[in-house]
Amino acid sequence: xxxxxxxxxxxxxxxxxxxxxxxxxxxxxxxxxxxxxxxxxxxxxxxxxxxxxxxxxxxxxxxxxxxxxxxxxxxxxxxxxxxxxxxxxxxxxxxxxxxxxxxxxxxxxxxxxxxxxxxxxxxxxxxxxxxxxxxxxxxxxxxxxxxxxxxxxxxxxxxxxxxxxxxxxxxxxxxxxxxxxxxxxxxxxxxxxxxxxxxxxxxxxxxxxxxxxxxxxxxxxxxxxxxxxxxxxxxxxxxxxxxxxxxxxxxxxxxxxxxxxxxxxxxxxxxxxxxxxxxxxxxxxxxxxxxxxx
Amino acid sequence: xxxxxxxxxxxxxxxxxxxxxxxxxxxxxxxxxxxxxxxxxxxxxxxxxxxxxxxxxxxxxxxxxxxxxxxxxxxxxxxxxxxxxxxxxxxxxxxxxxxxxxxxxxxxxxxxxxxxxxxxxxxxxxxxxxxxxxxxxxxxxxxxxxxxxxxxxxxxxxxxxxxxxxxxxxxxxxxxxxxxxxxxxxxxxxxxxxxxxxxxxxxxxxxxxxxxxxxxxxxxxxxxxxxxxxxxxxxxxxxxxxxxxxxxxxxxxxxxxxxxxxxxxxxxxxxxxxxxxxxxxxxxxxxxxxxxxxxxxxxxxxxxxxxxxxxxxxxxxxxxxxxxxxxxxxxxxxxxxxxxxxxxxxxxxxxxxxxxxxxxxxxxxxxxxxxxxxxxxxxxxxxxxxxxxxxxxxxxxxxxxxxxxxxxxxxxxxxxxxxxxxxxxxxxxxxxxxxxxxxxxxxxxxxxxxxxxxxxxxxxxxxxxxxxxxxxxxxxxxxxxxxxxxxxxxxxxxxxxxxxxxxxxxxxxxxxxxxxxxxxxxxxxxxxxxxxxxxxxxxxxxxxxxxxxxxxxxxxxxxxxxxxxxxxxxxxxxxxxxxxxxxxxxxxxxxxxxxxxxxxxxxxxx
Numbered sequence: 001x002x003x004x005x006x007x008x009x010x011x012x013x014x015x016x017x018x019x020x021x022x023x024x025x026x027x028x029x030x031x032x033x034x035x036x037x038x039x040x041x042x043x044x045x046x047x048x049x050x051x052x053x054x055x056x057x058x059x060x061x062x063x064x065x066x067x068x069x070x071x072x073x074x075x076x077x078x079x080x081x082x083x084x085x086x087x088x089x090x091x092x093x094x095x096x097x098x099x100x101x102x103x104x105x106x107x108x109x110x111x112x113x114x115x116x117x118x119x120x121x122x123x124x125x126x127x128x129x130x131x132x133x134x135x136x137x138x139x140x141x142x143x144x145x146x147x148x149x150x151x152x153x154x155x156x157x158x159x160x161x162x163x164x165x166x167x168x169x170x171x172x173x174x175x176x177x178x179x180x181x182x183x184x185x186x187x188x189x190x191x192x193x194x195x196x197x198x199x200x201x202x203x204x205x206x207x208x209x210x211x212x213x214x215x216x217x218x219x220x221x222x223x224x225x226x227x228x229x230x231x232x233x234x235x236x237x238x239x240x241x242x243x244x245x246x247x248x249x250x251x252x253x254x255x256x257x258x259x260x261x262x263x264x265x266x267x268x269x270x271x272x273x274x275x276x277x278x279x280x281x282x283x284x285x286x287x288x289x290x291x292x293x294x
Numbered sequence: 295x296x297x298x299x300x301x302x303x304x305x306x307x308x309x310x311x312x313x314x315x316x317x318x319x320x321x322x323x324x325x326x327x328x329x330x331x332x333x334x335x336x337x338x339x340x341x342x343x344x345x346x347x348x349x350x351x352x353x354x355x356x357x358x359x360x361x362x363x364x365x366x367x368x369x370x371x372x373x374x375x376x377x378x379x380x381x382x383x384x385x386x387x388x389x390x391x392x393x394x395x396x397x398x399x400x401x402x403x404x405x406x407x408x409x410x411x412x413x414x415x416x417x418x419x420x421x422x423x424x425x426x427x428x429x430x431x432x433x434x435x436x437x438x439x440x441x442x443x444x445x446x447x448x449x450x451x452x453x454x455x456x457x458x459x460x461x462x463x464x465x466x467x468x469x470x471x472x473x474x475x476x477x478x479x480x481x482x483x484x485x486x487x488x489x490x491x492x493x494x495x496x497x498x499x500x501x502x503x504x505x506x507x508x509x510x511x512x513x514x515x516x517x518x519x520x521x522x523x524x525x526x527x528x529x530x531x532x533x534x535x536x537x538x539x540x541x542x543x544x545x546x547x548x549x550x551x552x553x554x555x556x557x558x559x560x561x562x563x564x565x566x567x568x569x570x571x572x573x574x575x576x577x578x579x580x581x582x583x584x585x586x587x588x589x590x591x592x593x594x595x596x597x598x599x600x601x602x603x604x605x606x607x608x609x610x611x612x613x614x615x616x617x618x619x620x621x622x623x624x625x626x627x628x629x630x631x632x633x634x635x636x637x638x639x640x641x642x643x644x645x646x647x648x649x650x651x652x653x654x655x656x657x658x659x660x661x662x663x664x665x666x667x668x669x670x671x672x673x674x675x676x677x678x679x680x681x682x683x684x685x686x687x688x689x690x691x692x693x694x695x696x697x698x699x700x701x702x703x704x705x706x707x708x709x710x711x712x713x714x715x716x717x718x719x720x721x722x723x724x725x726x727x728x729x730x731x732x733x734x735x736x737x738x739x740x741x742x743x744x745x746x747x748x749x750x751x752x753x754x755x756x757x758x759x760x761x762x763x764x765x766x767x768x769x770x771x772x773x774x775x776x777x778x779x780x781x782x783x784x785x786x787x788x789x790x791x792x793x794x795x796x797x798x799x800x801x802x803x804x805x806x807x808x809x810x811x812x813x814x815x816x817x818x819x820x821x822x823x824x825x826x827x828x829x830x831x832x833x834x835x836x837x838x839x840x841x842x843x844x845x846x847x848x849x850x851x852x853x854x855x856x857x858x859x860x861x862x863x864x865x866x867x868x869x870x871x872x873x874x875x876x877x878x879x880x881x882x883x884x885x886x887x888x889x890x891x892x893x894x895x896x897x898x899x900x
Contacts, residue, residue: 037409083587083591084587084590087591088590088591091594092353093355093409094349094353094355094543094547094551095590095594097355097409097412098543098544098547098586098590099586099587099590099591101540102544102582102583102586102587102590103583103587105579105580105582105583106580106583106584106587108579109577109579109580109583222536226416226420226536229413230413233410233413237409262428265424265428267420267424268421268424271417271420271421272421274413274414274417275402275414275417275418278402278403278410278413278414278417279402282410
């Protein structure tokens, strides 16, 4: 492996990692605040991506499409909360987990009805696809660079939001003890709802940012969901910062896996890492191990 | 008479109907399409009856059963095709491969909580899918492999023969899963999914049962996989895909989660209905999604739940439950016959001593329990009091093995028990209750007591699965004992009610009864009367006094000073994890340290 290839793999990994980071961060948020995993969130984001694509096909400017896409996925997050998570989140794990999966399927089918199963070309967010930056002999397109920068910027901003805004404090309070938070006058259902909307919006941003170089397919949501979930678990479901690190590690590992092994085995690296993690540190890289109260 | 009653039990009627249809439908119908659907239904049922026990009854949600299914199918097919093995050994090898896969998966998932178990099984199915998909030279890759008909000797198993084999095996799995549900093992599994902490306190070896049920379900998955390969004469990697694994869960939720009829209803719906609405072909995913959401929101028990609701609306008081409900008068008679004979000890009525020596436990920097010594002797009520946060419950958790101890030793009759597992400690005769009245909601009152008998019953998974006479006799005996205990505390008339409908006082009584049902030598009660009224408190205390007179040692943690003073022979006081006093009620009442700890200054209990 030449040095250029090595750098290229790292850069590719960072890009994939940025997308996983946004998606995994959404999972971690929901888990921390409401102890639920919303399996529909990635498809909500994907739906937003398709709304954006649709609007650009209608000759609207790209930023209009992006905003509309983000709004659409937020709306789907809201609907998921009203339909599934709010009624079911206090019952058994299987109810909300499979409920989210059902919504995931419904959104996927809707997209299939609308666009079919083909892969769609997505316009470059910076106007020109060919813009690249050379690092030694390796190249990275500006779109990819944008994804890496924006993803980690968003995570950084959200961390600030958590620490310094009222909504962030309400979310942290709900995460810590929902009953106590409710007694302090926090509308915890509203907090959970905003968390779900936020996580869907994060997925939409992730998907729109990676769309220029991965294209959009109506059935791609499931794979991305699984990868995001793995990033979240490897980082530790209760650790917001852990997911960013885990997503990068996962992305780079996958990128090297893609280069070093024949096609088709790339995902084995991801899942191998998951299994290794679950066997050795089920709470994740940065998760805390909690002594169970009885 | 008894035989007649058994005969008319509703689940048996359905069993006979299913048997009859299995025997006659293939004979009567020459229609190849119906035969095909029938066989497919049977295969799904075989898989789901095992999966139901694992995912629904025991709550071990797995997304990897598609992988186990594919493992069975591919192992068998490849052994016949590439290895030239005869069919029967390769079919057995296929099932065996699934078993091994299940064992590996269960071992790796050891100790993982619901969601993480889901993820590790997902990974298993996915990896297997990728291997089958990418290893084209061996497995045929994505297009799949056509399968030649199975042959035993020179005799070819065609569709009709296979249907009989499938029908027989489906019946077998129905009987097995029904037996398991109605046995000691089924009760333990339900307790694990309803409230794992209760299962631990009742002496259930939770890890072992999770493992066993996973492997049993892997067996059924492998069996179904082998049958599927030879019935449809085709295998492809999608058998192992996550979609397949998810579809099992979806079928089960729609059919009836954790119900014995769920797999039947689900597999019929999933296989047969779409085949009659072929024009909806590409819309089925959408339709399943909508049905699934409706079921989740409106009838968490699935189609079976809807059906039983309709029956109860029609005043047909038939309930689809796990334990057969005897008729009212019969129940009364049964109860009248039984009088509880008091605690029967493991090894006669020998005195017992539990010594806690220098035990410490730290949480982070907090010394929750610090160098505490205690001795609990049989036949007396020993109380532990102390202000909030003084480490009382932590001490109980240390004694009963719920927390590992940091320092010191706990000795029962000269034998160290602080390194034993929770269920082993229950086996030795230490039984406990919890502060918050921990009961298994969703199980009836009788089952909640019978789960306490678990550690005294001996039938293993084999006798449970095949309902041997030993298992049935043991089940009957423990039911009698549980009923007599319920009668002793006055809960017998509610024996067949759902435990979650009980009031607060009754829940606490039920918990005590469950603890007593384990035949304890030392009964450890963690705040058994908090939030009860004064009369209720005195009634409970009266029962405790009776129990201790019969030789049971009682270790009582309680805030209600009056009650403690009234019943205890010896009282220990904890404050900030340290034992500050020990002695008779009078002594404690006048102890300066205790008064300071409780009242903050010199004062007096009134």
